[in-house]
Amino acid sequence: MADKKLQIALYWGAACGGCDVAVLDTNEFILDVAAVADIRLWPIAADGKYKDIEAMADGELDLAIFNGGVRNSENEHIAHLLRQKSKLLVAFGSCAYMGGIPGLANLTSREKILETAYRRNPSIEWGNRVVPQPETKLNGKELEIPKFYRRVYKLDQVVDVDYYIPGCPPQPDRVRETLLAIVKGELPPKGSVVGAFDHALCEDCPRTKNEKKVKKFYRPWEIKADPDTCLLEQGVLCCGVATRSGCGVRCPTSGIPCRGCYGPPPGVTDQGAKLASAVASIVDSKDPNEIEEILAGLPDFTSFAYRYGVAASLLQRSYRQ
Amino acid sequence: MSYEPKIVGFLCNWCSYTGADLAGTSRVHYAPNIRIIRVMCSARIDPTFVLKALREGADGVLICGCHPGDCHYSEGNYKMMRRYPLLKKMLTDFGIEPARVRLEWVSASEGQRFAEVVNDMTQRVRELGPSPIQQTLAQDMAER
Ligand code: SF4
Ligand code: SF4
Ligand code: SF4
Ligand code: FES
Numbered sequence: 001m002a003d004k005k006l007q008i009a010l011y012w013g014a015a016c017g018g019c020d021v022a023v024l025d026t027n028e029f030i031l032d033v034a035a036v037a038d039i040r041l042w043p044i045a046a047d048g049k050y051k052d053i054e055a056m057a058d059g060e061l062d063l064a065i066f067n068g069g070v071r072n073s074e075n076e077h078i079a080h081l082l083r084q085k086s087k088l089l090v091a092f093g094s095c096a097y098m099g100g101i102p103g104l105a106n107l108t109s110r111e112k113i114l115e116t117a118y119r120r121n122p123s124i125e126w127g128n129r130v131v132p133q134p135e136t137k138l139n140g141k142e143l144e145i146p147k148f149y150r151r152v153y154k155l156d157q158v159v160d161v162d163y164y165i166p167g168c169p170p171q172p173d174r175v176r177e178t179l180l181a182i183v184k185g186e187l188p189p190k191g192s193v194v195g196a197f198d199h200a201l202c203e204d205c206p207r208t209k210n211e212k213k214v215k216k217f218y219r220p221w222e223i224k225a226d227p228d229t230c231l232l233e234q235g236v237l238c239c240g241v242a243t244r245s246g247c248g249v250r251c252p253t254s255g256i257p258c259r260g261c262y263g264p265p266p267g268v269t270d271q272g273a274k275l276a277s278a279v280a281s282i283v284d285s286k287d288p289n290e291i292e293e294i295l296a297g298l299p300d301f302t303s304f305a306y307r308y309g310v311a312a313s314l315l316q317r318s319y320r321q
Numbered sequence: 322m323s324y325e326p327k328i329v330g331f332l333c334n335w336c337s338y339t340g341a342d343l344a345g346t347s348r349v350h351y352a353p354n355i356r357i358i359r360v361m362c363s364a365r366i367d368p369t370f371v372l373k374a375l376r377e378g379a380d381g382v383l384i385c386g387c388h389p390g391d392c393h394y395s396e397g398n399y400k401m402m403r404r405y406p407l408l409k410k411m412l413t414d415f416g417i418e419p420a421r422v423r424l425e426w427v428s429a430s431e432g433q434r435f436a437e438v439v440n441d442m443t444q445r446v447r448e449l450g451p452s453p454i455q456q457t458l459a460q461d462m463a464e465r
Contacts, residue, residue, distance in 0.1 A: 107415070151461055270368075273411075281404075291403050292406050295407055314375075318415055
């Protein structure tokens with residue numbers, strides 16, 4: 001590998017840009033990478049055209065890093081293309097790994113999304129409320145834009161993925177270690193989650209844990225939580241039990257609950273169901289009515305429990321007609 | 322095409338499964354739509370099991386445990402009692418009729434009641450129609 005530079009591509013699907021920033025946040029490291037690698041495509045930071053990727057031989061890229069979910073036909077096209085042209089394909093960040101924040105849209109429908117964005121959006125002038133169509137005829141010419149899918153997919157629902165780096169966004173130190181391992185060829189088995197640990201976040205959380213019994217749940221701003229005690233014990237919904245450690249316990253050590261961005265720990269199929277089970281078991285009541293009342297203190301439980309993982313959940317999407 | 326609902330039943334070993342067994346030995350007739358899975362206690366029934374059953378094609382899921390206060394492990398069924406409202410809420414948010422999942426307490430002597438619960442649930446799920454899950458996921462695949 002010494003005589004030949006590493007060939008790399010980075011791409012964003014349905015993403016916020018934060019994952020690309022996380023790569024840039026590795027600071028001088030990314031410059032070191034640039035010294036030993038050719039970055040052939042990186043829409044947010046470098047030049048590079050799709051047609052250049054299309055012209056490559058299969059397997060010509062050593063590494064393709066895909067962040068973002070798959071929301072439209074363009075995302076899917078590039079996912080297939082990178083899969084074909086790259087020896088390794090990495091799902092980078094929670095969106096590529098689990099559908100992420102864009103995947104929350106799976107709890108509504110494509111029709112409602114287009115309605116909200118294009119027809120009932122108050123900042124759009126009347127007469128301008130046009131819903132973009134995949135194909136349009138204008139002055140005798142045909143115009144095409146990517147097809148907006150019915151829902152969001154996580155990357156491996158669309159193509160075969162070699163490694164997953166969780167996090168929204170992944171922690172830069174982990175990104176650096178992981179990319180280094182990949183560059184050096186020190187790779188774990190295919191399909192591994194890398195850049196994270198194999199246990200739940202609570203295990204690494206420095207807050208003290210006692211027996212959990214909760215009579216009332218609080219939104220984070222409704223309570224001045226003790227800084228040294230487990231948040232969940234104090235009635236603040238925290239996803240630590242249902243989340244893989246790896247971020248450095250960023251949120252609970254900053255006074256806010258974990259939202260689960262690193263995805264479920266190993267052995268957990270469905271992050272939201274796991275959280276539901278954990279949360280329900282600490283409710284301190286044996287009376288069905290009181291239980292209902294206590295749980296009513298978690299008004300948007302589903303979106304919380306699946307904030308990053310609707311697309312990766314057992315149900316994957318809404319079935320509302 | 323006539324539709325026969327598929328219902329998965331998770332029954333605790335000590336009360337409800339024995340109750341179902343009693344229904345059988347007493348030759349009480351009940352709808353053949355239920356597939357029973359025996360678990361040691363209703364506390365073992367993780368919400369994941371219910372979601373998995375629905376995802377794999379169940380049209381309804383029945384959960385049965387000992388009456389409150391009677392759990393063989395003393396408090397296991399309270400765990401289930403607390404999970405149930407959250408599970409229903411999650412199903413509603415995913416656009417699945419919460420009536421597809423039902424929790425009932427059935428003792429070892431309530432064979433007759435078990436049969437009635439199964440019949441009633443089968444009827445209600447029949448009225449709801451087939452679960453939309455598998456068909457919708459297949460349609461998603463087909464759009465790409
Ligand atoms: S994982 Fe988070 S930071 Fe990365 S693209 Fe998705 S929303 Fe943005
Ligand atoms: S629930 Fe949250 S606050 Fe409590 S130990 Fe786990 S990560 Fe820490
Ligand atoms: S504490 Fe939870 S939400 Fe916060 S960064 Fe870590 S995994 Fe993500
Ligand atoms: S043993 Fe029946 S519910 Fe616990």
